[in-house]
Amino acid sequence: MISNEMEALIQQRQQKDEKKKKSQIPYAAAALIAAAILCLFFWKSNHIYAVYWVIGIGFGIALRYSRFCFAGAFRDPFLLGNTRLLRGLLIALMISTVGFAVIQNGYLKNNTIDYTNIPGCVTSVGLHTIIGAFIFGIGMTIAGGCASGVLMRMGEGHALPLFALLGFLIGTTLGAKDYPFWYDKIIKKASTIYFPEYMDLKVVVIIQLIILMCLYRLAVWYEEKR
């Protein structure tokens, strides 16, 4: 399917750069051995860390080969009219809605509602969420990716995301230092809404799934319109 002239050009350029490619297999073998040794070390000290380690590496591999990008999910519809990543994100949200509902249902049967102990994150929503999201969006565009994308690229071997990681550290430290300011001004007055307190969990799950499915339809319609 590629035209002959393009093939010829590629051949010509590849011959020029034949010698430059170094094999990276030794580095890969060293990294694999290091990961295996760390896994054993975690297993000895605390079993659950080894599980986290393996699951984390699994996430990284899945992200790398599926080319899933959270930043791209919100950027591509505006830039390219392509909603593939956004639709993928919506499906992921649907699955995690059902998953977390199952987990929280199991938890709530035996315990009372206590915001700090419920699996999954139940915190207040308010102006601080909007401000935080806006700042995150700016940082995400400059760094060229979301938190998971940055970490995934570092695992791939890029050096540039290291600066983004430095940004994570500086940002979270500053956030922790300034937390009392935000708490007094905004977070204290914000309310926490946890739906199972007002209605049955199954109803909440169904409503959320319906909303997500409508958004999915919207995304499909938007892409076909372009």
Place this chain on the structure above:
Amino acid sequence: MEVRDLDCLYEACPIPMIKAIKELRTMNSEDILVLHSDQSCVGVIVKEWGQENNYEVKVTEMENGEWQIFIQKP
């Protein structure tokens, strides 16, 4: 048949794509644009975009971590 090189090394993920699209608009039919990039995602999204808009795209990795993406206008 003109061959143009667009150097987008060290630029964050969407930028090479935007520059390539802008550059392709100014080129004539049958011209080839060679996009240099060091992001692995750029190759994939350019390929997808090429399939949608009927451009021919080939992604090659010349050096470890540096991709050259050949795009030809139909």
